[in-house]
Amino acid sequence: MDLRSLAMIISLFQMKQIELISFDAEGTVVTPDFSQAIWHEAIPALYAQKNGLDLALAKSRIREEYDTIGDQRLEWYDIEYWFNYLGLGSSEPVIESCLSKIAYYPEVTEVLASLAREYRLIVASGTPTELLSFLLRDIEPYFVRVFSSVSHYEQLKSPNFYLKICEEMGVKPGQVIHVGDNWQFDFLNARQAGITAFYIDRLGRNHQESLSDLTQLKSLLIPPI
Numbered sequence: 192m193d194l195r196s197l198a199m200i201i202s203l204f205q206m207k208q209i210e211l212i213s214f215d216a217e218g219t220v221v222t223p224d225f226s227q228a229i230w231h232e233a234i235p236a237l238y239a240q241k242n243g244l245d246l247a248l249a250k251s252r253i254r255e256e257y258d259t260i261g262d263q264r265l266e267w268y269d270i271e272y273w274f275n276y277l278g279l280g281s282s283e284p285v286i287e288s289c290l291s292k293i294a295y296y297p298e299v300t301e302v303l304a305s306l307a308r309e310y311r312l313i314v315a316s317g318t319p320t321e322l323l324s325f326l327l328r329d330i331e332p333y334f335v336r337v338f339s340s341v342s343h344y345e346q347l348k349s350p351n352f353y354l355k356i357c358e359e360m361g362v363k364p365g366q367v368i369h370v371g372d373n374w375q376f377d378f379l380n381a382r383q384a385g386i387t388a389f390y391i392d393r394l395g396r397n398h399q400e401s402l403s404d405l406t407q408l409k410s411l412l413i414p415p416i
C-alpha cells in the first residue's frame with residue numbers, strides 16, 4: 192500500500208496522540224533464520240542422533256509433532272516443553288549453537304534509532320523470554336520494555352494481552368501503534384484491543400493496509416521535511 196493511503200488510516204490527529212510504538216519480534220525486526228535453525232535444523236538433528244534416525248525422517252517426524260500442537264496453543268512456543276517432550280535434555284547447548292544465525296532486517300537499526308528519539312518503543316512478542324532475550328540482544332537498548340505474552344502473561348497475543356500492556360505502560364490503546372507479521376496475532380487482535388495496528392507483509396502477499404518494511408512506518412511517524 193502506498194504511503195498516502197496508509198497516512199489516511201492513521202489520521203494526522205491520531206498520529207499526534209501516539210505515545211508508544213510496539214513491535215513484534217520474529218518476522219518483524221528479527222529475521223526467521225534463528226528460528227529456522229533451531230526448530231527445523233538443530234532440534235531434528237539432535238532428535239535423529241538420540242534415536243538413531245535418518246535426518247530427513249527426523250525432520251518430517253518433528254514437523255508432524257509441531258503441526259499436531261499448532262500455533263494456537265501455548266506449548267508451540269515453549270522450547271522447554273519441546274525438549275522435555277522429545278527427550279532432548281538441556282536446550283542451552285542447542286540454543287547456543289544457533290546464536291550466530293540471529294539477524295535483523297536491513298532497515299531495522301536505523302528505523303528504531305530514529306523512532307526511539309521521538310517515541311517510547313516496546314516489543315510485544317509471542318516468543319518466550321528464554322529465546323527473546325537472545326533474539327533482541329543487539330537492538331534491546333532501543334526498547335523501554337520487552338513483553339512476552341507467553342512468559343509474562345501465559346497467553347497468546349490476544350486482545351487481552353495488548354490491553355494489559357497498555358495498562359502496564361500507562362497509555363490508552365488509542366495512543367499505541369503495533370506492527371507485526373501475523374495477521375491474527377499482530378493485526379486483528381491488536382486492532383480488537385483498540386490499538387492502531389499495521390500488518391507487515393515482507394513477502395508482498397498483498398494484504399490490505401500492509402507495510403512492506405519498517406521504513407514506511409518511520410515515514411508515517413516522522414514525515415520527511
Ligand SMILES: [Mg+2]
Binds near residue numbers: 215216217218371373
Ligand atoms: Mg512475528
